[in-house]
Amino acid sequence: MGGLPAGPVERGEHDEARSYADWERRVDAMAVLMAAHHITVDERRRHIEQLPPEAYDRMSYYERWIVSLTQAMIQRGVITTDELGRKMEEVRKRG
């Protein structure tokens, strides 16, 4: 991966490699919507590449996407960190 040793290559196509959870489909849809608002794949990759290596390895594909979309929205002032923190609290309480 990126010229470094990595595990075996997943040869399935993006959509058929495995079945995706609803939240993963929502994250994908949100990325498409944000691209329509000029948040480019390059911007999202910058945020993903800024993850510490151990976080990068621990997170799943769409978890990394969530981080990148969220960082982009905070940087652009679409949401604030306080709003994000409060929403996460609210969701956690739902159990």
Next chain:
Amino acid sequence: MVEARFQPGDRVTVRNTAPLGHIRTPFYIRGHSGTIERLCGRFPNPEELAQMRDGLPALPLYRVRFLQREVWPDYRGSADDVLEVEIFQHWLE
């Protein structure tokens, strides 16, 4: 329009530097020499797009051909095998 400085067949070397930000030029190819295979067109600079700017003027993007055995010291395939990487003009000398 940013002028294309290279022609197919030209020998080029990829700059070996590691600035901050999102860089499309793969780490493993920096510092290696190859041959221009074609001009792919002109595209907004992804390094600028990644920083929330428009990336204009669009920059020439080339497909550059490298010999696998020159990129990977332990390469065991055919000596003629090549690797092609698309690289923006400002990364080439």
